[in-house]
Amino acid sequence: MNKSINISTDQLINYLLHLADNSLIMGHRNSEWCGHGPILEQDIAISNIALDLIGQARNFYQYAAIPIKQSTNQPINLTTEDSLAYLRDTREYKNCLLVEQPNGDWAQTILKQFFFSTYQYYLYQQLQNNADDQLKAIAAKALKEVTYHVRWSSEWVIRLGDGTDESKKRLLRAFDELWMFTGELFEPASYELNMSTDFILMKEEWNKKVCSVFEEATIDVPVEKKWHQSGGKTGNHSEHLGLLLAEMQFMQRAYPNSEW
Amino acid sequence: MILLRKFYYGDYGESKNGAADISSDNSSSGVVTEWPLWEVFIRSKQGLDHKHAGSLHAADAAMAIENARDVYTRRMEGVSIWVVESKHIHASNPDDADALYDPANDKAYRHPTFYNLPDAVKHM
Numbered sequence: 001m002n003k004s005i006n007i008s009t010d011q012l013i014n015y016l017l018h019l020a021d022n023s024l025i026m027g028h029r030n031s032e033w034c035g036h037g038p039i040l041e042q043d044i045a046i047s048n049i050a051l052d053l054i055g056q057a058r059n060f061y062q063y064a065a066i067p068i069k070q071s072t073n074q075p076i077n078l079t080t081e082d083s084l085a086y087l088r089d090t091r092e093y094k095n096c097l098l099v100e101q102p103n104g105d106w107a108q109t110i111l112k113q114f115f116f117s118t119y120q121y122y123l124y125q126q127l128q129n130n131a132d133d134q135l136k137a138i139a140a141k142a143l144k145e146v147t148y149h150v151r152w153s154s155e156w157v158i159r160l161g162d163g164t165d166e167s168k169k170r171l172l173r174a175f176d177e178l179w180m181f182t183g184e185l186f187e188p189a190s191y192e193l194n195m196s197t198d199f200i201l202m203k204e205e206w207n208k209k210v211c212s213v214f215e216e217a218t219i220d221v222p223v224e225k226k227w228h229q230s231g232g233k234t235g236n237h238s239e240h241l242g243l244l245l246a247e248m249q250f251m252q253r254a255y256p257n258s259e260w
Numbered sequence: 261m262i263l264l265r266k267f268y269y270g271d272y273g274e275s276k277n278g279a280a281d282i283s284s285d286n287s288s289s290g291v292v293t294e295w296p297l298w299e300v301f302i303r304s305k306q307g308l309d310h311k312h313a314g315s316l317h318a319a320d321a322a323m324a325i326e327n328a329r330d331v332y333t334r335r336m337e338g339v340s341i342w343v344v345e346s347k348h349i350h351a352s353n354p355d356d357a358d359a360l361y362d363p364a365n366d367k368a369y370r371h372p373t374f375y376n377l378p379d380a381v382k383h384m
């Protein structure tokens with residue numbers, strides 16, 4: 001555990017749930033492409049990314065379940081990774097708004113992945129040096145996966161931006177849809193403070209990467225300050241998350257503890 | 261619109277001699293919008309050779325390698341990937357099989373099985 005700054009149990013739990021929710025919701029969105037990808041090979045590629053992200057979410061949920069169990073006085077506490085994923089309501093989810101946005105077309109899916117993976121990349125780079133050993137280990141493992149997600153999604157951004165008139169038009173439309181959700185990534189919620197992460201540095205690195213990929217994609221967009229939407233990190237979500245959870249949690253809620 | 265034509269290895273077409281038919285590529289009547297086909301070779305371990313793993317579609321070599329990574333190395337099958345566009349692979353014509361392969365049938369002496377190995381030689 002962090003030696004210099006005392007992190008409360010609540011703060012750690014919320015932080016872990018936030019990281020897990022980000023990965024789970026993004027992974028679930030990607031899984032919606034399964035069987036619908038534009039071409040077989042890319043269908044598999046995005047399903048692989050979905051599995052990577054859901055794997056990350058599992059690691060964070062499993063870790064979060066430990067302090068949650070310890071912090072309640074009830075004789076039986078059934079908190080598990082599954083209950084955290086399938087039995088919490090919209091307001092308890094702490095993912096950022098970006099990941100819950102609908103997939104839209106391929107351009108929108110790609111750009112969302114690119115924004116998010118680039119963010120995860122710089123975040124995990126910092127977390128792999130965290131004082132918390134467990135967090136550190138999860139981040140180091142996930143960083144390898146995320147490195148590939150960044151590579152895959154940036155190449156697609158470049159292909160679409162520097163492709164045909166149609167692909168460029170779609171990428172620009174995706175930018176208009178998604179840009180307002182990127183500001184929230186770098187606006188720390190209370191539980192993100194004291195986690196030894198430098199948000200200013202992260203934002204700088206993220207901006208630099210996004211600008212360099214946009215330049216290669218011949219996309220000329222204003223990436224300076226603009227109004228942005230926020231609230232996801234504290235449970236104030238867009239309507240999309242409710243619909244997503246309804247579909248994702250239906251089976252577990254209708255048939256509790258069902259197995260197959 | 262870029263016209264793409266699909267090629268398969270073994271698709272010796274008109275030329276008969278095993279080369280993929282690339283003479284009539286862009287002028288073919290059917291507009292094919294699919295990406296070209298690539299053959300994928302995976303090396304499973306350092307020191308072993310690359311083996312043919314299968315084929316896939318991709319717009320260019322960089323995408324073919326990434327697709328190969330996603331399609332053929334999901335279960336830790338490989339440490340190295342080669343890709344080559346299928347149209348560059350030339351295949352022998354199955355019609356020639358009698359002449360090409362059957363003559364080797366009765367030449368058992370070409371197998372190195374008629375030597376007495378000294379006991380000291382192991383792992384042969």
